Amino acid sequence: xxxxxxxxxxxxxxxxxxxxxxxxxxxxxxxxxxxxxxxxxxxxxxxxxxxxxxxxxxxxxxxxxxxxxxxxxxxxxxxxxxxxxxxxxxxxxxxxxxxxxxxxxxxxxxxxxx
Amino acid sequence: xxxxxxxxxxxxxxxxxxxxxxxxxxxxxxxxxxxxxxxxxxxxxxxxxxxxxxxxxxxxxxxxxxxxxxxxxxxxxxxxxxxxxxxxxxxxxxxxxxxxxxxxxxxxxxx
Numbered sequence: 001x002x003x004x005x006x007x008x009x010x011x012x013x014x015x016x017x018x019x020x021x022x023x024x025x026x027x028x029x030x031x032x033x034x035x036x037x038x039x040x041x042x043x044x045x046x047x048x049x050x051x052x053x054x055x056x057x058x059x060x061x062x063x064x065x066x067x068x069x070x071x072x073x074x075x076x077x078x079x080x081x082x083x084x085x086x087x088x089x090x091x092x093x094x095x096x097x098x099x100x101x102x103x104x105x106x107x108x109x110x111x112x113x114x
Numbered sequence: 115x116x117x118x119x120x121x122x123x124x125x126x127x128x129x130x131x132x133x134x135x136x137x138x139x140x141x142x143x144x145x146x147x148x149x150x151x152x153x154x155x156x157x158x159x160x161x162x163x164x165x166x167x168x169x170x171x172x173x174x175x176x177x178x179x180x181x182x183x184x185x186x187x188x189x190x191x192x193x194x195x196x197x198x199x200x201x202x203x204x205x206x207x208x209x210x211x212x213x214x215x216x217x218x219x220x221x222x223x224x225x
Contacts, residue, residue, distance in 0.1 A: 033213065041201060042217035043158070056212060091157060102148065103204075103213060105157035 006092050006106035014114050018080040021109045023092030024073055031095040033103065034067055034077050038088045049075065082113045118205050120216035128224050133190040135219050140184070147179055148204040149188045152218065158202055162188060166197030193223040 013019055025032045033048040047057040047092050051110070052069045060067070068073040069075040079086055091101040117140040127133045131175040135148040135149075150158035156216070163176040164170045180207050186205075190197055 033214075043215040045214060046213070048212070056223040103158075103165065105152075105159070108157055 004092055004094050004104050004106035006109055007089075009107060009108060010112075011074050011111045012114065013082055014016045015083055016081045019086075019111060019113075020067065021077040021092075021111070023075045023077075023090070023106060025075070025094030027073070028096070028114055029094035029104070030072070030097045031101075032069060033077050033093040033095075034075070035091040036088045036095065037091060037108075043091070046077070048066045069104050083113075084113045087111055116124040118201050118203055118214050118216040120219050122217055122219060124220040126222045126224060127193050129193060131193050131194045131223075132223055133197065133223070135187075135190075135201050135203075135221065137186045137216055139152060139186070139203075139205045141205070141207055142157055142184065145182075146206040146209055147177070147186045148206070148213075149175075149177060149186075149203040150204055150215075151200060152200045155173070155201070172178055190221075193195050198222050204225050222225045
């Protein structure tokens, strides 16, 4: 298996622009997580899905952020409009059914908002 | 509030020494606990998991859990320069896979 695949690896955009981050989880994993990592705040859980259904989005910072999972093999995290404080590494992770399982992380997307 | 607290470090130990990393968590109902290692510029990778009180050993790594004190630790014996990384403590809150991470402790092992 290729692991969790994220795209793009790097994204540089200007304030006010829309940004879309993409994730393909490992086949057979039914949990998908979006995390954001910064030096100041560490690794923060933004939202997670189970069987394509959002379970907890309390970590989404504000209405500018939205996430979707239209099917078991694809998820997006969208920021509209983007702001410089959104600059961070965004990780997608997936895990097997049943809970208590390890997370498999993608390589992350380094987002810079100028 | 689901909190996981770690000393951010940096923690510096000489090669061959024991590195001790600590973590506390806020929710007594937490069921499972993990240590992830993250090299600079890379994604986190799981190195240890522990579910019951006591010690769990895997090679040079030992995880220790004390649920009464809400405390998890990771010991790295015979530390190597290749162990230099940030170590993230993670706690699974409840049965629905809600995984929260601490801020991480940066470890440097000096040759």
